[in-house]
Amino acid sequence: MLEMDIQRDLVPQEFLAVILAGFGNELSPLTSDHGDEPCLKALLPVANTPLIDYPLSWLEQSGIKDVLLICPAIHRPALSHHIHSHPNSLLHIDIQSYEETPDSAVGTCTLLRHFAGRISRDFVLLPCDFIPPPSLSLISILNKFRTDTVSDGLIATTCWFTASKTDKTVIPDEWGHIAPPVSIVWDKPSTTLLYVDTPDDLDRNSEEVELRMSMLSRYPRSSLSSNQQDSHVYVCKRSVLDVLQEKHHFDSFREEFLPWLCKVQYQRAKREKYEHILSSSTNTSQSQALRHSTLSSKSKAQQAPHVHKSKSTATSAPQSPIPSDPNIDPHPSLRVGLHMHRNGIAARVNNIHSFLEMNRHFLTSASYSLPTDPTQRALIDQKAQISSDTIVGESTQVDERTSIKKSVIGKHCTIGKMVKIVGSVLLDHCVVADGAKLDGCILGKNTVVGAKAELVRCITQPGYEVDPGENVKNEKLEISDWTAGAVGDSDSDSEDE
Amino acid sequence: MAAHSQTNGPPATPTPSHPTQKSMTKAERRELQEKQRAAKLAQKQQPQNADSPNKQKAKPKSDAAPRRSTGAAEKQSSAADGSKSHSKDTPGTAMDNDAGTSISRSLRIFSHFVLTKHGHGVKGDIHPCIIRLALQFSEFRICGANARCIATLIAFKTVIQDYTTPPNNTLSRHLMTHLSPQISHLVSARPMSVTMGNAIRQLKLEISGSDIDMPEQDAKDLLCQKIDDYIRDRIIIADEVIQDLACKKIKDGDVILTYARSSIVEKVLLSAYKQGKRFSVIVVDSRPLLEGKALLQALTSTPPVSWTLSSASLLPPPPPIPCTYALLPALPSLITEATTVILGAHSLHSNGAVFSRAGTALVAMMAKQHSVPVLVCCETYKFSETVMLDGFGKNELAPSHLFPAPAQAPNLETLNPLYDLTPPSSITAVVTEVGLIPPSSISSIPMALGRMNL
Numbered sequence: 001m002l003e004m005d006i007q008r009d010l011v012p013q014e015f016l017a018v019i020l021a022g023f024g025n026e027l028s029p030l031t032s033d034h035g036d037e038p039c040l041k042a043l044l045p046v047a048n049t050p051l052i053d054y055p056l057s058w059l060e061q062s063g064i065k066d067v068l069l070i071c072p073a074i075h076r077p078a079l080s081h082h083i084h085s086h087p088n089s090l091l092h093i094d095i096q097s098y099e100e101t102p103d104s105a106v107g108t109c110t111l112l113r114h115f116a117g118r119i120s121r122d123f124v125l126l127p128c129d130f131i132p133p134p135s136l137s138l139i140s141i142l143n144k145f146r147t148d149t150v151s152d153g154l155i156a157t158t159c160w161f162t163a164s165k166t167d168k169t170v171i172p173d174e175w176g177h178i179a180p181p182v183s184i185v186w187d188k189p190s191t192t193l194l195y196v197d198t199p200d201d202l203d204r205n206s207e208e209v210e211l212r213m214s215m216l217s218r219y220p221r222s223s224l225s226s227n228q229q230d231s232h233v234y235v236c237k238r239s240v241l242d243v244l245q246e247k248h249h250f251d252s253f254r255e256e257f258l259p260w261l262c263k264v265q266y267q268r269a270k271r272e273k274y275e276h277i278l279s280s281s282t283n284t285s286q287s288q289a290l291r292h293s294t295l296s297s298k299s300k301a302q303q304a305p306h307v308h309k310s311k312s313t314a315t316s317a318p319q320s321p322i323p324s325d326p327n328i329d330p331h332p333s334l335r336v337g338l339h340m341h342r343n344g345i346a347a348r349v350n351n352i353h354s355f356l357e358m359n360r361h362f363l364t365s366a367s368y369s370l371p372t373d374p375t376q377r378a379l380i381d382q383k384a385q386i387s388s389d390t391i392v393g394e395s396t397q398v399d400e401r402t403s404i405k406k407s408v409i410g411k412h413c414t415i416g417k418m419v420k421i422v423g424s425v426l427l428d429h430c431v432v433a434d435g436a437k438l439d440g441c442i443l444g445k446n447t448v449v450g451a452k453a454e455l456v457r458c459i460t461q462p463g464y465e466v467d468p469g470e471n472v473k474n475e476k477l478e479i480s481d482w483t484a485g486a487v488g489d490s491d492s493d494s495e496d497e
Numbered sequence: 498m499a500a501h502s503q504t505n506g507p508p509a510t511p512t513p514s515h516p517t518q519k520s521m522t523k524a525e526r527r528e529l530q531e532k533q534r535a536a537k538l539a540q541k542q543q544p545q546n547a548d549s550p551n552k553q554k555a556k557p558k559s560d561a562a563p564r565r566s567t568g569a570a571e572k573q574s575s576a577a578d579g580s581k582s583h584s585k586d587t588p589g590t591a592m593d594n595d596a597g598t599s600i601s602r603s604l605r606i607f608s609h610f611v612l613t614k615h616g617h618g619v620k621g622d623i624h625p626c627i628i629r630l631a632l633q634f635s636e637f638r639i640c641g642a643n644a645r646c647i648a649t650l651i652a653f654k655t656v657i658q659d660y661t662t663p664p665n666n667t668l669s670r671h672l673m674t675h676l677s678p679q680i681s682h683l684v685s686a687r688p689m690s691v692t693m694g695n696a697i698r699q700l701k702l703e704i705s706g707s708d709i710d711m712p713e714q715d716a717k718d719l720l721c722q723k724i725d726d727y728i729r730d731r732i733i734i735a736d737e738v739i740q741d742l743a744c745k746k747i748k749d750g751d752v753i754l755t756y757a758r759s760s761i762v763e764k765v766l767l768s769a770y771k772q773g774k775r776f777s778v779i780v781v782d783s784r785p786l787l788e789g790k791a792l793l794q795a796l797t798s799t800p801p802v803s804w805t806l807s808s809a810s811l812l813p814p815p816p817p818i819p820c821t822y823a824l825l826p827a828l829p830s831l832i833t834e835a836t837t838v839i840l841g842a843h844s845l846h847s848n849g850a851v852f853s854r855a856g857t858a859l860v861a862m863m864a865k866q867h868s869v870p871v872l873v874c875c876e877t878y879k880f881s882e883t884v885m886l887d888g889f890g891k892n893e894l895a896p897s898h899l900f901p902a903p904a905q906a907p908n909l910e911t912l913n914p915l916y917d918l919t920p921p922s923s924i925t926a927v928v929t930e931v932g933l934i935p936p937s938s939i940s941s942i943p944m945a946l947g948r949m950n951l
Binding site for chain 1: 622623624625628629630632633636637638639640641643644645647648651652659728757758759760786788791792
C-alpha cells in the first residue's frame with residue numbers, strides 16, 4: 001500500500017471528476033421526503049441499481065481515480081453510507097456538502113466557485129443522473145479533449161446525444177411536461193459548439209435564433225439542431241474555473257455559463273478580456289513543437305485578418321510592420337468542443353419521463369430467471385407468472401397467481417396473491433396487497449397498496465398508502481393529500497425549467 | 498468483367514452457376530472455380546460475421562463504415578459478381594469493423610510494419626503529458642522529425658519535474674526505469690523517429706551521469722537545463738546556421754523546387770526572402786498528407802513589410818514569393834524549370850542514404866537526371882549509425898482512419914507508406930550546421946568535431 005502511494009506521487013492524476021448530486025425536484029414525488037428522511041435523487045434506483053452508480057462505473061472504466069462529490073448537507077449521511085458500502089471500488093471519492101434546501105437550491109456555478117479550491121487540475125463535471133449508453137466511452141470524450149487542448153487551444157468538451165421522443169400514450173399529461181431540448185449551433189468538421197440557446201434568449205425572442213456574424217464568418221458551414229440534449233458531461237481546463245470566478249452573476253453552468261463560454265472564441269470583446277486567463281502559455285506548452293510541425297493547420301481566424309490587410313494595403317500608405325515574435329503561442333482557438341453521440345440510448349434521469357423510459361430501456365435487455373438461492377426462490381410462489389422482461393429485486397416475495405409483466409420490482413417487496421402488475425416500476429420495500437392491479441405506475445419506496453386497489457399511471461410518494469378498493473388514474477399521489485383530505489389532488493405546478 | 502456478366506445473365510438458366518464446361522473459356526472456368534472456393538470460404542466466415550453485416554444493414558443511419566460496405570454490396574451485386582464479391586464483402590466488413598484484425602486474404606506486403614491498434618486503456622501510470630503527446634502523435638497533429646523530437650523533450654521536462662525519487666534509490670538509476678514505460682507508450686502511438694531516438698539516448702546519458710550528491714531539485718533543474726540546451730544547440734541554432742549556409746546557395750532569379758514540407762526548408766526559404774533575395778518556389782506535393790499545402794500557405798502569407806528608406810530613395814516593399822504548387826505526377830514538366838532542389842530529411846544514414854517523406858527519392862532522382870543540384874538540409878542530430886539500403890525494411894504506414902482513400906471499393910486496400918530512401922548518388926550535397934558535406938562522409942563528422950559520437 002505504501003508503494004502504491006509512492007507510485008501515485010510519481011505521476012500526477014490527470015483529471016478530477018466532479019459529480020453534482022442535487023435534489024431532483026423534477027422527480028418529485030419520488031424524491032420527496034419519506035417521513036423525515038430525504039429521498040435522494042442520486043440513490044433512486046433505475047433497474048434496481050442506484051442512479052449514481054451509473055456515472056461512477058463509467059468513471060471507473062475510463063481510468064479516472066479521483067472524484068469530488070458535492071451534495072446538499074442533509075443528503076450527506078445517506079450518500080456517505082452508500083459510498084462506503086462499496087469498498088472494492090477503484091475510485092477515491094471525496095464527499096463535500098453544501099448547505100441548501102430544496103426550495104432554495106443553489107446553482108451549479110455557485111457550487112463550483114465555492115469548491116474551486118479543491119479542484120487543482122483539469123476536471124470532468126458530471127451530473128449524478130446521466131446514464132451513458134454502453135457504446136459511449138468516457139475515454140473517447142477525454143481523448144478528444146486531450147488532443148485538441150494541446151494542438152488547438154480547446155478549453156472544454158461537451159457531450160450531446162439525440163433526445164428520444166416521448167410517448168404520449170405512456171405518460172399522461174398530468175405528470176407534467178418536460179421542456180423541449182434547446183437549439184444548438186455547431187460546426188461539424190471541427191466539432192465545435194458555437195451557440196446554445198438559453199432561457200433568457202427564449203424570453204427575449206422566442207421565434208428567432210440570433211447569431212453573430214463573427215461566428216458565421218469563422219464557421220460558414222455550421223449546423224443548427226434542435227433535438228440534441230446536453231448530457232451535462234463537461235471536460236474542462238482548470239482555467240475555465242478562473243473565468244467562472246470572475247462571473248459572479250452566473251448561477252447555472254448548463255444554462256448560463258456554457259452558452260457564454262461558447263461565445264468567447266468569436267466575440268472580440270469577450271476574447272480580449274479573457275484570453276490571457278484561458279490560454280496558458282507555460283514553458284511546458286507544445287507551442288514550439290507545433291511551430292515545427294508539418295501538418296499543423298492554423299485556424300481560419302488567423303488567416304482572415306492577414307489576407308484582408310494585404311489586399312487592402314496593396315498600394316496604399318505605408319503601414320507598420322507586424323512584429324513576429326517567435327515566442328508567442330500560435331493563437332489558441334479557445335473553442336468549446338462537442339462530441340455528438342448517436343448510437344445507443346442515453347438519458348439524463350432528471351424527470352419522470354426519462355426515469356420511466358430508462359427503466360423500460362433496461363427491461364428490453366433483461367431476461368428474468370428464478371433466483372438460484374433457495375431461500376430467495378422460496379419467496380416466489382410457483383404459480384406466479386413473471387414474464388421474462390421483468391427485473392425483480394432480491395428478497396421480494398411474490399404470492400401465487402400473481403402476474404408481473406414488463407416491470408421493475410425493487411428489493412424486499414411483498415406482492416400478494418392475484419396481483420396484476422403491468423409496465424410498472426416499484427421501488428424497494430413496497431407492499432402490494434391481494435388482488436391489486438397496477439398499470440404503468442411508479443410506486444415510491446415503502447408504498448402500501450391496499451387490497452383490490454386499481455392504479456393506472458400513478459406516481460406515489462415514498463410511504464404513501466393507497467386505501468383498499470381505491471381506483472386511481474393518471475395522478476400523482478402525495479402524502480400531503482391525506483392532510484388536505486381530498487385524495488386525488490393532482491398538482492402539476494412544479495415542472496418548469 | 499462487365500462483358501463476362503453479360504454472357505452469364507441473359508441465358509437465364511435455372512442454375513446459372515453450372516453452365517456446360519465446354520461453353521466456357523479457360524478463364525471463365527477458373528473464375529467459376531474461384532467463385533466456388535470463395536463461396537466455401539464465405540460459408541465458413543458467415544457464422545463469424547453473421548451479426549455484423551446484418552446489423553449494419555439494419556441501421557442505415559450508422560457511420561461511414563457500414564454504409565460503405567452496404568453501398569459496396571449493392572454496387573457489386575449489380576455488377577453480377579455474385580458470391581465472389583460477397584466473400585470479399587465479409588472480409589471488407591471485418592476490416593471496417595476492426596482495423597487491427599487480419600482479414601482472410603491479408604496482404605503480405607508491408608505487413609511487418611502495420612501498427613498494432615493503440616489500446617484505449619493506459620497501462621501502468623503514464624504521465625498526463627505523455628498521454629496527451631501520444632494522442633498528438635497518433636492523430637498526426639504533431640508531425641515531422643524536428644517537431645516530434647522537440648515535443649518529446651518538452652514533455653519529458655514536465656515528467657522529470659513531477660518526478661520524486663523513491664527512498665533507497667538514486668535519481669540517476671531510478672529515473673531511467675521511470676521513463677521507460679513513458680517512452681514505450683509514445684512508441685505504441687507512433688514508431689519512434691531517429692531524432693527522438695538520438696535525443697532520448699542523449700538524455701539517458703545525461704541522467705546516468707548526474708551527480709549522486711546533488712540535491713534532487715537541483716539535479717532535476719540541471720536535467721531540464723540540459724534538455725533546453727539540446728533543443729537550442731542542436732535544433733534551433735543548427736537551423737539558423739543551416740539557413741545561412743543554404744541562403745548563400747540561393748541567388749536572385751533562382752527557381753527552387755521543394756517537396757512536401759520540411760521545417761528547415763521552410764525556414765531557409767523564408768530567411769532568404771527576408772534577406773531580400775528574389776526567387777520563386779515550386780512546391781511539389783503528394784497524397785495522402787498533402788503537407789505541401791501548408792508550406793504553400795506559409796510561404797504566401799509572409800507578413801507585409803513596409804517601404805524601406807535607402808540612400809535617400811523610397812524602395813517599395815518586396816513582392817511576396819511567387820509559388821507554384823503541383824502534385825508529384827507533374828514533376829517531369831516542372832523539373833526543367835528548376836535551378837535548385839532543396840529537400841528536407843527525416844534521417845541520414847552512414848552509407849549516405851537519406852530517409853525522408855515518400856516521394857523524395859523520385860524528386861531527387863529526377864533532378865539528378867536533369868542535372869539539377871539537389872541540396873538536402875539536415876541537422877547533425879538526425880544522423881543514424883545504421884545502414885539503410887531500401888525503404889522496405891523499416892517504414893510506417895499512414896493510418897487509414899485519418900487519411901481515407903478517395904476511391905472506396907471492397908476489394909481495394911490502400912497502403913500509404915510514409916517514408917522512402919534516397920540513394921546517395923542522387924544527392925549533390927548535404928547542408929548541416931558543420932558545413933556542406935557530401936552525403937557519404939557523415940561518419941567523419943564526429944572525428945572532425947573532436948567528439949566520440951554524434
